Amino acid sequence: MAHQSLVYLExxxxxxxxxxxxxxxxxxxxxxALGGEVVGILLGSSSTTLAHGLxxxxxxxCVPDPRLDRFSLEAAxxxxxxxxxxxGATTIWFSATVQGRDLAGAVAARxxxxxxxxxxxxxxxxxAVIAKRPIFGGRALVTVKAKGNPLVVSLxxxxxxxxxASPAAVGTSNLAPTFASGDFAAVVTHLAxxxxxxxxxxxxxxxxxxxxxxxxxxxxKPLEELAQVLGGAVGASRAVVDLGWRPxxxxxxxxxxxxxxxxxxxxxxxxxxxxxAGMRTSQVIVAINKDAEAPIFKVATYGIVGDxxxxxxxxxxxxxxxxxxxx
Amino acid sequence: MNVVACxxxxxxxxxxxKPGSDGKSPDLEGAQFVVNPxxxxxxxxxxxxxxxxxxxxxxxxxxxxxxxxELRNALAKGADKAIQLSTTGPLGxxxxxxxxxxxxxxxxxxxxxxxxxSVDGDxxxxxxxxxxxxxxxxxxxxxxxxxxxxxxxxxREVEGGVETIEGALPCIFTAEKGLNEPRRAGLNQIMAAKKxxxxxxxxxxxxxxLDVLALELPKDRPAGRMLGEGVGAVAALVTALQxxxxxx
Numbered sequence: 081m082a083h084q085s086l087v088y089l090e091x092x093x094x095x096x097x098x099x100x101x102x103x104x105x106x107x108x109x110x111x112x113a114l115g116g117e118v119v120g121i122l123l124g125s126s127s128t129t130l131a132h133g134l135x136x137x138x139x140x141x142c143v144p145d146p147r148l149d150r151f152s153l154e155a156a157x158x159x160x161x162x163x164x165x166x167x168g169a170t171t172i173w174f175s176a177t178v179q180g181r182d183l184a185g186a187v188a189a190r191x192x193x194x195x196x197x198x199x200x201x202x203x204x205x206x207x208a209v210i211a212k213r214p215i216f217g218g219r220a221l222v223t224v225k226a227k228g229n230p231l232v233v234s235l236x237x238x239x240x241x242x243x244x245a246s247p248a249a250v251g252t253s254n255l256a257p258t259f260a261s262g263d264f265a266a267v268v269t270h271l272a273x274x275x276x277x278x279x280x281x282x283x284x285x286x287x288x289x290x291x292x293x294x295x296x297x298x299x300x301k302p303l304e305e306l307a308q309v310l311g312g313a314v315g316a317s318r319a320v321v322d323l324g325w326r327p328x329x330x331x332x333x334x335x336x337x338x339x340x341x342x343x344x345x346x347x348x349x350x351x352x353x354x355x356x357a358g359m360r361t362s363q364v365i366v367a368i369n370k371d372a373e374a375p376i377f378k379v380a381t382y383g384i385v386g387d388x389x390x391x392x393x394x395x396x397x398x399x400x401x402x403x404x405x406x407x
Numbered sequence: 408m409n410v411v412a413c414x415x416x417x418x419x420x421x422x423x424x425k426p427g428s429d430g431k432s433p434d435l436e437g438a439q440f441v442v443n444p445x446x447x448x449x450x451x452x453x454x455x456x457x458x459x460x461x462x463x464x465x466x467x468x469x470x471x472x473x474x475x476x477e478l479r480n481a482l483a484k485g486a487d488k489a490i491q492l493s494t495t496g497p498l499g500x501x502x503x504x505x506x507x508x509x510x511x512x513x514x515x516x517x518x519x520x521x522x523x524x525s526v527d528g529d530x531x532x533x534x535x536x537x538x539x540x541x542x543x544x545x546x547x548x549x550x551x552x553x554x555x556x557x558x559x560x561x562x563r564e565v566e567g568g569v570e571t572i573e574g575a576l577p578c579i580f581t582a583e584k585g586l587n588e589p590r591r592a593g594l595n596q597i598m599a600a601k602k603x604x605x606x607x608x609x610x611x612x613x614x615x616x617l618d619v620l621a622l623e624l625p626k627d628r629p630a631g632r633m634l635g636e637g638v639g640a641v642a643a644l645v646t647a648l649q650x651x652x653x654x655x
Contacts, residue, residue, distance in 0.1 A: 185532030189539035194616035266574030
């Protein structure tokens with residue numbers, strides 16, 4: 081059977097998400113080895129308009145049903161599974177966002193397909209897709225292959241390069257799926273953006289994280305100032321989330337978020353195995369801790385031993401000066 | 408409305424993983440096994456719904472290793488009955504959800520709670536597969552849940568915001584950490600749980616649809632550099648970030 085890719089393009093705020101363009105990019109790069117077409121799928125009344133600016137897909141299936149403007153997992157899964165069947169897709173690609181992971185599982189279930197979640201590496205071998213994915217919260221990785229067709233994959237955001245191509249007209253076709261009676265039983269009715277446009281730790285390019293070494297919730301104030309200077313987000317260890325100093329949304333590590341920013345600054349974090357698993361793929365790691373033997377220093381690119389309460393404000397001041405000097 | 412909670416068995420998140428002799432499966436020798444942390448929140452939410460309006464709460468575990476102590480604890484916390492579906496061979500979300508669905512189908516309409524993912528495989532698709540088996544909507548990763556009559560309103564964290572999802576019961580919910588504060592069973596409840604029904608049935612699950620080719624540990628990071636102690640080291644750090652790592 082010839083290979084065929086279907087890529088789910090998640091829409092947020094009237095545009096296709098960057099992470100979906102990463103999935104489109106990877107599907108397009110693998111096309112050289114796998115052959116076949118790369119077909120995009122877009123849901124909702126804006127789908128036809130969005131498809132016109134979409135480079136990289138060979139063509140796009142649009143489901144312009146306005147009922148899909150509010151996300152319903154079951155309806156989106158019905159539509160995407162039908163598109164997969166009608167296009168003869170052998171690999172169905174998603175970004176491993178909250179919505180993408182949900183939908184990937186639901187589509188795999190409907191197609192009776194194998195599902196490789198949150199992949200960090202994809203290669204083609206003998207016409208088949210081989211995927212590498214973290215397990216045990218990143219403490220190990222497995223390489224997997226589907227026993228048959230089709231295969232559903234979701235790709236970890238910020239790992240794969242998005243497709244860079246100038247926008248060009250893409251051929252579209254409309255699909256009117258047959259929805260089941262229960263497909264709209266649960267729908268997303270509201271999206272509240274994070275207060276003050278605060279960045280999500282999982283998406284920020286710089287993360288300044290704090291642990292128990294900060295002594296209390298008020299110890300995070302200097303970290304927030306440092307994060308602000310760097311345009312980053314504030315993260316937290318599990319210990320301080322469990323103590324109620326920070327919300328769970330900020331937790332980095334297993335049972336929290338996996339992050340891989342350009343710069344990760346760990347302040348007063350000793351480096352429990354669960355925390356290290358969640359941030360070890362960061363490009364540069366800075367550790368500041370009063371205990372020179374703390375395990376965090378084993379993964380750090382740069383380490384400073386000392387009192388976080390004194391060093392962080394000094395670092396913030398020095399960075400302000402350095403950044404101002406470049407302007 | 409019946410209520411169901413599904414509980415998985417996982418190695419503690421602090422355990423060290425090494426590749427087994429086949430190079431494909433983890434060597435978990437010496438690891439402590441616990442109830443999947445997210446499933447603890449699922450169970451608590453199920454008990455709350457059972458207390459508010461449920462007719463009966465069933466706790467289910469699918470897996471090969473004896474889980475009766477954990478199921479007995481779920482009975483002490485408020486489940487009415489418990490069952491372990493004892494399996495042989497590897498399990499994937501498709502196989503697990505088929506076995507779960509067999510048990511839940513006769514209980515419909517039923518609202519089902521699971522953790523958002525198990526902390527060993529980290530797939531997070533059992534809820535979606537179960538929803539497909541049972542024809543129920545799935546709302547995943549919930550951090551709050553309000554139920555009024557047969558309507559619900561749930562919220563969950565998504566990238567850069569919080570989503571509200573509304574719908575009608577019955578439904579499948581998967582729990583995020585922090586959904587509630589899981590209770591501890593008291594002595595009286597532990598005693599009472601000894602009399603509640605707990606069964607173990609042997610089942611065979613369809614095999615996983617993925618072949619594992621290899622298991623490896625993440626690569627070590629290149630050795631880092633200690634820049635010194637105290638405020639005096641800050642200047643060196645700024646220089647390194649600017650000129651060496653070039654991340655500013």
